[in-house]
Amino acid sequence: MKTVILGKTNIEVNKNGFGALPIQRIEKKDAVYLLQKAFYNGINYFDTARWYSDSEEKMGAAFSWIRDKIIISTKTAATNADSFWNDLEMSLKNLQTDYIDIYQFHNPSFCPRPGDESGLYDAMLKAKEQGKIRFIGITNHRLAVAEEAVMSNLYDTLQFPFCYLATAADVQLVKACKEKEMGFIAMKALSGGLITDAKPAYAYLNQFDHVAPIWGIQKESELDEFISFQEKPPVLTEAMRLQIEKDRQELSGNFCRGCGYCMPCPAEIEISMCARMSLMLRRAPQEMFLSEEWQEKMKKIENCLHCNQCVDKCPYELNTPKLLEKNYEDYQTFL
Template structure:
């Protein structure tokens, strides 16, 4: 396992992190007992970063993580989010969201609290209501560092320039078939010493040939066309794109944490093997970068 520092937070984190969305059955049924075993196996394998959100399973992901971390809370850098995008991120809602998360997680604090899917909220409301709520939570010792999460890169840049946020998280924006985050967002984060968390590096199952059931058909078709153009990478991992997809993100020095979603312990054991300091070969990475240059696969949601 490799470790690094999560930007200006100073937190030491594993380069591979455990993503909480699948732990609540968001990508298929999961057995609660298996989830507990999987989290313990992840910790035993050296994974020290766990990311979740109240949105995942309507709090069930946080609940299962909290149960698994009893007696082992000090082993992890724990990140969750506020609030859920069907709510307005006013002061009271954000504050209560974090209080509810702490209860489900069975902890007194979270190391990183990220505002979730901020493209669903107005910029002014986030800065004038949500951020003051997080500042209060920090003063109370319930939140240590704050971040912001969205796949809309232009919006991430706007929030990064405020100087308020310690971390950012995007998803499906730095993977083999959409690497648009490399052009401005990751370099900006490096200049500002903001920690970068990369989610959905397998495109919500696309690169594993098992797209999530909620995926739009046109996106799946476009993804398959792009995957045909990177078939030269399929010589690894028994002809699949999982290994090159994971190594593509894990090998980027500007990405502190690459999240792995997992439905069982076998997935954890497989992905841990790729966190060995070896990214794609330089010629392979250069070839991937030339493909789909500045071409996003997933359309941005409207403001």
């Protein structure tokens, strides 16, 4: 069973981390079952966030009795100190714990620093002094903010999208974390579902001994696959390399990563899926996406207000309304 040391924290985690965003979509009893099965099969790192509706609460129900045997990270999207303390206290309550191992700023548009106007980093330091958090982390989708966080020496961990679709700049960021002894937590290791085969995804990340992937898990079959990798980790084969190169060519350029930061949409468009529907239709079974339910969801694109809220929120600076329009036009050719 391969493990990863998260930089200078010296926290040792299983190479398989459990990303708990998807469990907000399933019943509490099913979520508790998945979380506990993961633990009993050697997974000891679980990542969640206040933003993930009831994910923290489900994790608390699963783990309150074995708190000292697992590593928990969660996140605050607070923009000021008061909201920070509200988030922290709510997270502690939901998780049924009196401390959080890694408390992370959740995709801020800037890199919080001591003494800045937000007061966020100072609040984080105070929480650490009080013993409510052990280590300070930051998550981001913006390369510039992530790079600043790494060079600042203010953070113990960085959580950033990383998979075999990574750019050269992304890979350099990963290497910089190793040089700085900063823990690197890889999110979107399956690129939000666009990578449909976990084996080459796992094999690619397995090359980086300091990278700790967190896999978004919602189904028992998904969990079972990652558990199987612990005893027999996939190794990059020539066939895998060819698949990776094919995916890189197909998914290069401006495509929606499905991060969801553009949501909610005032026209109730499910942007994080609709803006990449063309790719999903070509990379996953089509039947699901051609259902009446999805036809209705895609039709909402006709009601786009062109308010550009999604453009302003997109960390990848995509022209989201144009992307939605193109995906809708393509979608209609499948009907």
